[in-house]
Amino acid sequence: MERTFVMIKPDGVGRGLVGECLRRYENRGLKLIALKMQQLSSEQAERHYGEHKGKSFYEELVAFITSGPTVQLVLEGKDAIAQVRKMHGATNCLDAAVGTIRGDLGLSNQKNLVHASDGPETAQREIALYFTEDEIVSYELPVASWLQ
Numbered sequence: 001m002e003r004t005f006v007m008i009k010p011d012g013v014g015r016g017l018v019g020e021c022l023r024r025y026e027n028r029g030l031k032l033i034a035l036k037m038q039q040l041s042s043e044q045a046e047r048h049y050g051e052h053k054g055k056s057f058y059e060e061l062v063a064f065i066t067s068g069p070t071v072q073l074v075l076e077g078k079d080a081i082a083q084v085r086k087m088h089g090a091t092n093c094l095d096a097a098v099g100t101i102r103g104d105l106g107l108s109n110q111k112n113l114v115h116a117s118d119g120p121e122t123a124q125r126e127i128a129l130y131f132t133e134d135e136i137v138s139y140e141l142p143v144a145s146w147l148q
């Protein structure tokens with residue numbers, strides 16, 4: 001079982017799409033093992049998106065991600081990182097396939113509703129940015145044997 005980090009961005013919260021995103025992850029068979037809501041500080045945003053520093057959209061990205069509340073999740077499941085990235089679709093919503101969160105609901109490159117880790121090391125780093133180990137809950141889903 002693999003863990004991944006997801007953030008529902010200010011446009012997702014502001015448009016009332018938190019429940020829609022959670023419904024899709026749960027329906028896919030991913031297990032929600034941590035969840036919180038917070039408005040990010042500039043320092044948190046810079047820590048999160050440090051790899052994009054220097055890119056043309058970096059300042060705008062930090063301004064956008066700190067502009068309103070966000071929701072942080074840790075999801076667990078078989079191939080969770082790849083599953084969630086598939087569910088999110090291409091970064092630019094205009095290129096995202098219909099049936100993905102961004103393809104169905106998103107608007108642009110920046111207002112793309114959701115962020116997810118792109119690999120195991122990123123997942124570990126991003127989970128640790130937002131959650132302590134004791135905020136991550138360990139439990140068995142009754143349907144677990146169907147999700148392997």
Ligand code: CMP
Nearest residue numbers: 052057061091109110111112114115116
């Ligand atoms: P995310 O998965 O959160 O990771 C980095 C974010 O930068 C990405 O989603 C986009 O929202 C944003 N991004 C990437 N490219 C651009 C761009 N050309 N213009 C604006 N935002 C971008």
